[in-house]
Amino acid sequence: FQAVVLLGDLKPDGGLLVHAGASGVGLAAIQLGRFIGAKDVIATASTKEKLDWLRSLSNGATATANYKNEDFSQVVKEATQGKGVNVVVDFVGQTHFTKNIDSLAVDGTMVMLAMLSGATVPSVNLGPILFKRLRIQGSTLRSRSPAYQADLIARFSNDILDHISGKEGDGKITTFIHKVYPWDKIQDAHREMEANGNSGKIIAEIN
Incomplete structure (x- = not known):
């Protein structure tokens, strides 16, 4: 909510690119974009199975790209008729940075929430940031x-919370639980997450 709405300021009929689309946060961002009324909601993931699943959801991605073997910036350009997206939500950092810049429309915003591939971007061309009037916004809630x-929670509760439901519910935004692990299997949960094997949230249950 913070990344897509407050910082990204995504508008109805706008465009959104979400990385790690099959993660719990990625799924929430995709659905939130559709809920707002974005015309193009594009997601990246690492396997065909995840990409097919993201497109199959009623409130899922309108287009997808496998970041391992596709240039997602080209997919964005094709999906948006060359305009680019207004908002990019990025968790990856280094390896995606230049293509994120290429994916953004004029006056677009990239919201950076993590740097999973690294924090240093060598030999980056700053020209497009200037010419397209782009904004790069970093954010972490821990330092807020x-x-x-409290204000963020209040706005989320007022605007979004009533529209969220479980997998079998009829909410416009659905929570997807990949697997529930008992607390004594927490290492298995971490291994699955590190292997990028989940589609949705992994939950550790304390008995």
């Missing part, structure tokens, strides 16, 4: 003030 976090 209690007042900011």
Whole structure:
């Protein structure tokens, strides 16, 4: 919510690119984009199975790209008739940075929430950032003030919470649980997540 709505300022009929689309946060961002009314919601993931699943959801991605063997910036350009997207939500950092810039439309915003591939981007061309008037916004909730976090929770509760339901519900935004692990299997949960094997949230249950 913070990345897509407050920082990204995604508008109805706009375009959104979400990386790690099959993750819990990625799925929430995709659905939130569709809920807002974005025309193009494009997601990346690492396997054909995940990409097919993301497109099959009623409120899922309108287009997808396998970041391992496709240039996702080209997929974005094709899906948006060359305009690019207005908002990119990125967790990856280094390896995706230049293609993220290429994917953004004029006056677009990239919201960076993590740097899973690294924090240093060598030999980056800053020209498109200037010419397209782009904004790069980093964010982590841990460094936000209690007042900011309280306001964020209040806005989310007021605008979005009532539209969320479980997998069998009829909410416009659905929670997807990949697997529930008992607490004594927490290492198995971490291994599955590190292997990028999940589609949705992994939950560790404390008995």
